[in-house]
Amino acid sequence: MKIMEFKESLLQKIKDSLPKFEFTSSESIGELTFSINKKDIVMVCQLLKNDPDLSFNLCEDITAIDWARRTDRYTVVYHIFSMDNKFRLRLKCNVDEEDCSIDTVSSVWKTADWEERETYDMYGIKFNNHPDLRRMYMPEEFEYFPLRKDFPLMGIPGSLPLPKK
């Protein structure tokens, strides 16, 4: 019951604070998802974190989805959690293939730094103004992005060099 109340107050708060902000909200298994435009991401995240009533103070995960044939090929997904209200929220932003970039939220949550690096490493989505956008798992000279749908499971032969025998 408390959670339902919080959900209402969250939606109301966003409408009051950001009147021009466009988003669609949907719910699945009791968890709320906002689909938003990628230009709004930093603004929304700042509000969600810094507002004392909302205080989404934990950025649990940042990842992406590759839809392969869709017009907006990628979706960047943010899982954020409010420890004070025990409420989890999911944000989704579509990113197209030509301009494969989105603004960083590492200025809002410090932990987003590495989560965005991981997403960049696996999907090749660039995070604008990121302080240190290097690869995380793959070697730095690696040229491909393994979790993209067009990347073969066994990799590109010769792209990862082995030491000589």
Place this chain on the structure above:
Amino acid sequence: MGLEAKLKQDGFFTTTIDALAAWSRKNSIWPMPMGISCCAIEMMAVGDPKFDIARFGSEVMRFTPRQCDLMIVAGTVTFKMAHVVKKIFDQMPEPKWVIAMGACTSSGGMYRSYNVVQGIDQFLPVDVYLAGCPPRPENLLNALIQIQEKIGKTRVRDYPDLTLEPQTSQQN
């Protein structure tokens, strides 16, 4: 042992340098525990009193490659880690041996994927492949005994280039 009886009787015994060197080498193999993932847990179990690798003279697990004879590669070797494993292997002095412990190390195992080396024999000279995921500690002891048998057959002239300095390979 029969050695004391022999010495009591004659005061000396004859052997070959080959036999003596191989005998002393095979009974004090110092392993380099290259524990990369879950196989390392079973490798640690081999060191405990229950399985007791000391019975085979290999209890001295050195964490510096410069004092080791045997590299136990225990775990999944990724392409990124392969360079590290090779660099450590290169620092081990000759003669040296390698056990590929477990399915991942031997063949990539269940990680049929772009990031895992499909068998470390692509860049290391493996002496014994060890099946299992992870292998039982007895199985590792069995591999050690097989290595000992192999070392027992070596001769001094198998290693003509041996020096006291550790050999490092030229390439990185």
